[in-house]
Amino acid sequence: MDFKIRTMADCLAEGTTPEVLFWVGCAGSFDDRAKKITKAIAKILHHTNTSFAILGSEESCTGDPAKRAGNEFLFQMMAMQNISVLNAYEVKKIVTGCPHCFNTLKNEYPELGGNYEVVHHTQLIQELLNTGKLKIEGGEFKGKKITFHDPCYLGRGNGEYEAPRQLIQALDAELVEMKRCKTNGLCCGAGGAQMFKEAEKGIKEVNVERTEDALAVKPSVIATGCPFCNTMMTDGVKHFEQEHTIAVKDIAELIAEAVDL
Amino acid sequence: MISQIIFALLLATAGYFIFKRYQFVKGNILLGQKGPETDRKGERLRTMILVAFGQGKMFSRPFVALMHLILYVGFVVINIELIEIIVDGLTGEHRSFIGFRGYYRLLINLFEVLAGLVIIACVVFLIRRNFGKIKRFQSPEIKQWPKRDANIILITEILLMKAFLIMNAADSLLTVRSATPARVPSFWVSQISQPFLKPLSTGALEGLSHFCWWFHIVGILGFIVYLSFSKHLHILLAFPTTYFSKLQSPGNLSNDKAVTNEVKLMLDPNAVVEPVEFSRFGVKDVSDMQRTQLLSAYSCTECGRCTSVCPANQTGKLLSPRKVMMDVRDRMEEIGNAKAANNGVWVEDGKSLIRDYISEEEVWACTTCNACTDACPININPMEVLVDLRRYLIMEESKSPDSITSMFNNVENNGAPWAMSAMNRADWTNE
Numbered sequence A: 001m002d003f004k005i006r007t008m009a010d011c012l013a014e015g016t017t018p019e020v021l022f023w024v025g026c027a028g029s030f031d032d033r034a035k036k037i038t039k040a041i042a043k044i045l046h047h048t049n050t051s052f053a054i055l056g057s058e059e060s061c062t063g064d065p066a067k068r069a070g071n072e073f074l075f076q077m078m079a080m081q082n083i084s085v086l087n088a089y090e091v092k093k094i095v096t097g098c099p100h101c102f103n104t105l106k107n108e109y110p111e112l113g114g115n116y117e118v119v120h121h122t123q124l125i126q127e128l129l130n131t132g133k134l135k136i137e138g139g140e141f142k143g144k145k146i147t148f149h150d151p152c153y154l155g156r157g158n159g160e161y162e163a164p165r166q167l168i169q170a171l172d173a174e175l176v177e178m179k180r181c182k183t184n185g186l187c188c189g190a191g192g193a194q195m196f197k198e199a200e201k202g203i204k205e206v207n208v209e210r211t212e213d214a215l216a217v218k219p220s221v222i223a224t225g226c227p228f229c230n231t232m233m234t235d236g237v238k239h240f241e242q243e244h245t246i247a248v249k250d251i252a253e254l255i256a257e258a259v260d261l
Numbered sequence B: 001m002i003s004q005i006i007f008a009l010l011l012a013t014a015g016y017f018i019f020k021r022y023q024f025v026k027g028n029i030l031l032g033q034k035g036p037e038t039d040r041k042g043e044r045l046r047t048m049i050l051v052a053f054g055q056g057k058m059f060s061r062p063f064v065a066l067m068h069l070i071l072y073v074g075f076v077v078i079n080i081e082l083i084e085i086i087v088d089g090l091t092g093e094h095r096s097f098i099g100f101r102g103y104y105r106l107l108i109n110l111f112e113v114l115a116g117l118v119i120i121a122c123v124v125f126l127i128r129r130n131f132g133k134i135k136r137f138q139s140p141e142i143k144q145w146p147k148r149d150a151n152i153i154l155i156t157e158i159l160l161m162k163a164f165l166i167m168n169a170a171d172s173l174l175t176v177r178s179a180t181p182a183r184v185p186s187f188w189v190s191q192i193s194q195p196f197l198k199p200l201s202t203g204a205l206e207g208l209s210h211f212c213w214w215f216h217i218v219g220i221l222g223f224i225v226y227l228s229f230s231k232h233l234h235i236l237l238a239f240p241t242t243y244f245s246k247l248q249s250p251g252n253l254s255n256d257k258a259v260t261n262e263v264k265l266m267l268d269p270n271a272v273v274e275p276v277e278f279s280r281f282g283v284k285d286v287s288d289m290q291r292t293q294l295l296s297a298y299s300c301t302e303c304g305r306c307t308s309v310c311p312a313n314q315t316g317k318l319l320s321p322r323k324v325m326m327d328v329r330d331r332m333e334e335i336g337n338a339k340a341a342n343n344g345v346w347v348e349d350g351k352s353l354i355r356d357y358i359s360e361e362e363v364w365a366c367t368t369c370n371a372c373t374d375a376c377p378i379n380i381n382p383m384e385v386l387v388d389l390r391r392y393l394i395m396e397e398s399k400s401p402d403s404i405t406s407m408f409n410n411v412e413n414n415g416a417p418w419a420m421s422a423m424n425r426a427d428w429t430n431e
């Protein structure tokens, strides 16, 4: 990165308080593809002069995959550790790069003592756009067909369907909807800890079924808002050998490209 | 006089069966654990009115919703007529309320219109279910009894409505022939069948009217008793089920309070915790579930909307969220029956919901995508049952697919689901 990204520890040492904590998430920290999304989000935050920091090595898994795989014990241990870190830094607002972190921090942490304003990165970017801090010129994506795959934990889980769509429209792109979208959107197949195991016996992989929906509307870009959906859809596009004609990108990446960051 | 006694006996018998069944179902629901869902009464009431009474979630499929609405309104409204039937039956009168004249005429006309619509809706549903190519009506879990159940109800409804209409037509004709003390006018729908009945002699018409009356009342009583044994319990239970349904964001999977206590005590042995009653971690059998979940299983309409949107099911996996709810109900019935056969005492039968009803393969196929709950017209949540079963497998039996076990180990030791070190979390900032 060509600017310095501070950690909460750095801020504490400097005596500053960042406006928002960027919760990167495990995929965003370690997965090579997802790291690109992380960088795009960081660039947007930097570009809009949003004061932010990360936890760095003090961040841990939110516990979402453990919880959804039935290990409530491990989940709550992770949650309580994370909460003690977050509370020690007196964090008020969190932006996440992943709908699973978003959902868990927002909905499942409060009862365990972690109360923060939590937003998904598409929501924060939408806010930056609406307050004029971010200006997007459509150039690069003008007239291109972009379809949006709703991540379950952003859409059905938390009712956010509009923020990502508004951003796609801000790109001057043509937003095309798959036949199953919004509340009817089909899962990419990664949730509920499926990402970490082989699928059960069946006739098809879920991501292949979902990619068919996307291919049917002939987009040039499949946009997502989740690193796991991104992996699943990328694999699906490869399955149909369409990777040279169709890109799978996070909304944050599209915005960063459009603003030329 | 004899007929009045027979009628009273019939009424009492039906009442007895309904009461028995009510107690049985209640007993089965009480097998479960107490749930916390008594907060936020106003919001709960609103959900119930919107979703159960207003059928708010049906309208994503407008045509079916309309047909279903006709059956529902028909059921509620036409049954007002039961009051007259019961009064007639007990007093030996015929059409006790005819004295209300204009009102009576209006009401019966309304009932007749509804009855006609109900017949149409039932025929449409019969055709759809048996000859339509609707995938959710073809799944293995609704092949035998559930399919018959649906057909029995639809055909019975048609017959009951027919009996009601024919009785009205016969009575109107008898009035024209001045052969009945009650002056029954012609009604909107039943007059269509008058020409067919005209050739009949007055005696035959009287017989027909009587037969239809008895058929109608015996049918309705039988119908109500039958309902309580079938998926049609949802007519009633949809109300409490939606009342107790989850109010949090659908993505919010409740934190297990018993676990919270354990974790708190582990982190600080002096922590003060509020004790919670619980049978075991997660759900092994229906008795570990919350009562509200058991109630929802009894109210499942077996419509299969959940299964038709389930990503696992659509891609050929064994998992079907509808089957999950039907399994919960069937297991409750099994336990209830065994208890009843043993003077109300439960002896372990060596079976459980997990494995004997719902296999591990089904449990692990769920992506927790929430599509099932979103699609359910009465807010049933099969996903939470599946996660509860996982909780049991993991926390009581330490049983999970190998790759899941290593994910747990990574989360625990490295703070990430992969074997990556926390020290490298911020590496991307330097790339």
Ligand code: SF4
Pocket (backbone or CB within 6 Å): B306, B309, B310, B311, B312, B313, B319, B320, B321, B365, B366, B367, B368, B369, B370, B371, B372, B373, B382, B383, B386
């Ligand atoms: S939450 Fe699970 S059971 Fe429900 S639709 Fe999704 S995958 Fe199927």
Ligand code: SF4
Pocket (backbone or CB within 6 Å): B299, B300, B301, B302, B303, B304, B305, B306, B307, B321, B322, B325, B372, B375, B376, B377, B378, B379, B380, B382
């Ligand atoms: S759980 Fe709901 S959607 Fe599924 S079959 Fe039962 S009533 Fe229908």
